Amino acid sequence: MLSELTANAVADSLVRREARPLAEVEAAALVRPPALDALEALRPSSHVKVIAEIKRSSPSRGALATIGDPAALARSYELGGASAISVLTEGRKFGGSLDDLEAVRAAVALPILRKDFIATPYQVLEARAAGADLVLLIVAALDDRELRELYDLIIELGMTPLVETHSAEELDRAAALGARLIGVNARDLSTFELDRDLFGRLAARFPAGTIRVAESAVKSADDVAHYRAAGADVVLVGEALVTGDPIANLSAFLAV
Numbered sequence: 564m565l566s567e568l569t570a571n572a573v574a575d576s577l578v579r580r581e582a583r584p585l586a587e588v589e590a591a592a593l594v595r596p597p598a599l600d601a602l603e604a605l606r607p608s609s610h611v612k613v614i615a616e617i618k619r620s621s622p623s624r625g626a627l628a629t630i631g632d633p634a635a636l637a638r639s640y641e642l643g644g645a646s647a648i649s650v651l652t653e654g655r656k657f658g659g660s661l662d663d664l665e666a667v668r669a670a671v672a673l674p675i676l677r678k679d680f681i682a683t684p685y686q687v688l689e690a691r692a693a694g695a696d697l698v699l700l701i702v703a704a705l706d707d708r709e710l711r712e713l714y715d716l717i718i719e720l721g722m723t724p725l726v727e728t729h730s731a732e733e734l735d736r737a738a739a740l741g742a743r744l745i746g747v748n749a750r751d752l753s754t755f756e757l758d759r760d761l762f763g764r765l766a767a768r769f770p771a772g773t774i775r776v777a778e779s780a781v782k783s784a785d786d787v788a789h790y791r792a793a794g795a796d797v798v799l800v801g802e803a804l805v806t807g808d809p810i811a812n813l814s815a816f817l818a819v
């Protein structure tokens with residue numbers, strides 16, 4: 564499933580590439596104002612920080628929320644105290660798009676993550692051209708050469724890579740890159756099984772000084788407290804925010 568999702572994302576990029584030549588995307592990326600400092604926004608503090616996600620649907624859960632106005636939802640997240648916003652830009656399974664990201668960019672002053680199956684430099688340039696400040700790299704979907712190439716390009720463009728892992732071996736590969744922002748996704752992207760305890764089992768492997776992100780499976784403040792007790796600096800939350808009251812839920816999560 565993961566490789567099918569990755570292949571689809573790359574295919575979508577190639578379709579857009581025909582519509583929008585590389586030189587044009589490069590030019591659009593270069594004229595954007597500099598990316599916001601996501602490492603500063605997500606810096607460990609006395610309270611847990613939240614990356615709030617714009618998520619319409621997913622392979623594991625199907626349709627979640629209509630989200631006719633992603634900019635309005637992003638403004639609610641900002642008002643509710645989120646530290647960054649994740650925008651799913653994959654269209655086929657998640658119902659997202661780069662248009663969503665551009666709309667969110669125009670609406671908020673928070674760092675924005677392009678959450679997608681990034682496999683090509685073109686997609687990284689697209690992210691910057693749309694106004695992203697962070698780009699997700701999923702270790703399971705990339706070999707070490709690809710990871711290095713994409714990681715370095717994200718940095719070169721002034722953005723921050725969020726390097727996502729799901730095992731000790733993947734965490735070690737993220738650490739070897741020199742990643743400063745590393746996530747452990749509780750969701751196995753092939754089986755969709757959730758394991759909230761995975762973060763805790765891997766927490767000791769994060770290199771000193773990295774920002775530790777617990778991704779997925781936050782349904783309640785208790786889940787946030789569980790991740791926080793295990794050492795998370797940041798939680799990334801999608802479904803609970805798009806299916807509930809985002810401001811009330813953020814307030815409960817930030818009170819942990």
Ligand SMILES: O=C(O)c1ccccc1NCC(=O)[C@H](O)[C@H](O)COP(=O)(O)O
Nearest residue numbers: 621622623752778779780781800801802
């Ligand atoms: O959410 C899915 O079903 C999914 C399936 C396959 C690959 C990725 C998937 N989700 C992306 C994410 O990692 C989550 O959207 C994100 O961590 C938020 O998770 P949640 O709070 O559980 O919605």
